[in-house]
Amino acid sequence: MKLRVSVVALAVCAAIVSGCGSSSGSSTGSSGTPTLTVSAATSLTDAFTAYGKQFDEAKARFSFAGSDQLAAQIQQGARPDVYAAANTKLPDQLYSKGLIEKPVVFATNTLVLAVPASGSKIASLADLAKPGVKIAAGAPSVPVGTYTLKVLSGLPAAERKAIEGNIVSSEPDVGGVVGKVAEGAADAGFVYITDVKASGGKLKALTIPASLNPTAAYGVAVVKGAKHEQQAQSFVNGLLNGAGHQQLQKAGFGVPPQ
Amino acid sequence: MRGTRWFSALLVAALALALVFLILPVAAIFLNTSPAKLLSSLNDPSATEALRLSLECSVIAVTIIVIVGTPAAYLLATRSFPGKSLAVTFVELPLVLPPAVAGIGLLAALGPEGILGGLVKDAGVQLVFTTAGVIVALTFVAAPFYIRQAQAAFATTDRNLLDASRTLGAGEARTWLRIAIPAARHGMAAGLALSFGRALGEFGATLMFAGSFQGVTQTAPLAIYQRFSTDFTGALALSAVLVAVSAALLLGVKLVSGVSLLTGASR
Numbered sequence: 174m175k176l177r178v179s180v181v182a183l184a185v186c187a188a189i190v191s192g193c194g195s196s197s198g199s200s201t202g203s204s205g206t207p208t209l210t211v212s213a214a215t216s217l218t219d220a221f222t223a224y225g226k227q228f229d230e231a232k233a234r235f236s237f238a239g240s241d242q243l244a245a246q247i248q249q250g251a252r253p254d255v256y257a258a259a260n261t262k263l264p265d266q267l268y269s270k271g272l273i274e275k276p277v278v279f280a281t282n283t284l285v286l287a288v289p290a291s292g293s294k295i296a297s298l299a300d301l302a303k304p305g306v307k308i309a310a311g312a313p314s315v316p317v318g319t320y321t322l323k324v325l326s327g328l329p330a331a332e333r334k335a336i337e338g339n340i341v342s343s344e345p346d347v348g349g350v351v352g353k354v355a356e357g358a359a360d361a362g363f364v365y366i367t368d369v370k371a372s373g374g375k376l377k378a379l380t381i382p383a384s385l386n387p388t389a390a391y392g393v394a395v396v397k398g399a400k401h402e403q404q405a406q407s408f409v410n411g412l413l414n415g416a417g418h419q420q421l422q423k424a425g426f427g428v429p430p431q
Numbered sequence: 432m433r434g435t436r437w438f439s440a441l442l443v444a445a446l447a448l449a450l451v452f453l454i455l456p457v458a459a460i461f462l463n464t465s466p467a468k469l470l471s472s473l474n475d476p477s478a479t480e481a482l483r484l485s486l487e488c489s490v491i492a493v494t495i496i497v498i499v500g501t502p503a504a505y506l507l508a509t510r511s512f513p514g515k516s517l518a519v520t521f522v523e524l525p526l527v528l529p530p531a532v533a534g535i536g537l538l539a540a541l542g543p544e545g546i547l548g549g550l551v552k553d554a555g556v557q558l559v560f561t562t563a564g565v566i567v568a569l570t571f572v573a574a575p576f577y578i579r580q581a582q583a584a585f586a587t588t589d590r591n592l593l594d595a596s597r598t599l600g601a602g603e604a605r606t607w608l609r610i611a612i613p614a615a616r617h618g619m620a621a622g623l624a625l626s627f628g629r630a631l632g633e634f635g636a637t638l639m640f641a642g643s644f645q646g647v648t649q650t651a652p653l654a655i656y657q658r659f660s661t662d663f664t665g666a667l668a669l670s671a672v673l674v675a676v677s678a679a680l681l682l683g684v685k686l687v688s689g690v691s692l693l694t695g696a697s698r
Contacts, residue, residue: 239660241660241661242656242659242660244660245659245660245661245663248663249663307560309642312643312657314657314660314661315660340644341560341642341644341647342560342642342643342644342648343642343643343644343645343649343657344638344642344643345638345643345656345657349638349642349643352639353559353642356538356542356543356544357542357543357544357548358538358542358543358559358560358642359560
């Protein structure tokens with residue numbers, strides 16, 4: 174009796190588990206248009222969302238997060254169709270591990286210092302070194318954090334140290350930095366020029382001297398084993414030359430050095 | 432008879448499925464890498480710092496919750512007053528609020544540009560980006576777990592005991608301290624453990640309200656998220672510690688008080 178009960182239990186378990194497995198394998202919508210999953214850096218949110226509406230070969234579904242988090246998901250076995258990062262290092266790493274196709278640079282961005290649009294006590298990079306200033310930055314693992322550290326490393330040691338000492342939060346993605354400055358929690362934050370443009374007038378950008386090399390290059394690639402490889406490839410093509418390219422420019426991204 | 436057997440089979444199947452589903456991710460944390468690797472990645476000072484911060488903030492938050500929550504729960508359990516059900520609803524609300532909502536709400540209330548932001552600043556207190564802010568976030572999300580349990584425990588206390596105490600000349604306060612609290616201690620302990628567990632696991636409200644900075648506001652769950660991208664083993668190691676602490680908490684309460692955590696009911 175007891176044995177029979179557990180056999181039935183196992184059978185039911187197996188039926189349910191296999192049922193789930195087979196139904197989740199399909200990602201084709203009821204209308205017949207495939208759903209394209211795109212993992213993209215947080216800073217691409219506005220441009221990609223607009224491009225996704227224009228992209229008619231598939232229904233684009235986006236997962237926006239820190240590029241490093243998305244790369245870690247892919248390493249742990251997640252298989253989006255497209256991976257777009259706010260640097261070239263992460264896509265290159267995934268490519269060398271055979272997880273994605275060869276990445277291409279599709280946009281550039283510029284690191285700026287974001288401050289509240291009005292009433293800010295920060296007028297330049299040098300002001301960040303003053304005591305009591307609260308700075309939000311990206312964590313070192315996320316591209317915006319890496320660029321921030323790179324920019325700071327170009328400053329005189331004393332100034333760099335003072336600024337680093339004023340960093341009060343290491344946010345997991347650039348959205349967190351934007352939010353902290355927009356809410357007035359932080360006095361300033363290192364973000365991309367496109368984030369300031371997307372803030373709807375809440376933020377103001379202070380430019381960082383070109384000598385500190387605040388330029389960011391964005392890499393994109395089709396993920397190996399993508400369910401909709403053809404659509405994924407045309408999504409990438411559109412970023413290089415098409416509707417996506419236009420949306421990127423509209424959002425304030427630079428054109429890649431081809 | 433035959434019908435009963437099928438029904439039993441169904442129940443067993445459901446429980447088996449639930450157990451597999453609930454145990455698998457917890458077990459995987461320990462099985463994904465070798466115990467030696469887990470242990471060695473805990474040697475990283477940033478990991479120990481995050482754990483220390485999590486424990487400290489949770490202890491302080493739960494202490495505040497117990498000090499304020501115990502009398503508040505007693506009031507809710509023993510008196511009726513206009514608007515009581517509304518008060519109970521507000522006490523319960525953080526239980527079902529998404530943590531991100533809690534975070535944005537705390538910012539809107541106590542942040543530098545929040546409605547009480549000026550007051551907070553004038554008081555010379557800084558919450559955002561400080562450990563104090565973490566404690567505020569933990570207290571907000573964890574308080575209902577304790578207050579609801581304590582309220583339920585006080586409500587089931589035998590009224591005759593309380594009346595007898597008062598008849599014998601003990602004042603209301605004395606009765607509360609000497610009779611009601613000891614009688615409700617099992618339910619209170621269960622609430623305390625639940626509340627502590629929730630505080631220990633807090634992520635969203637902390638990140639949004641207090642930010643994430645090593646040693647100051649980066650609690651263990653934030654450190655796990657941070658490490659996910661750079662150091663998966665390190666993230667697993669921190670997770671393993673949190674699983675162990677949470678399990679010890681559950682077991683401890685069950686052994687000490689014989690109380691099932693969620694229902695507060697004795698076995």
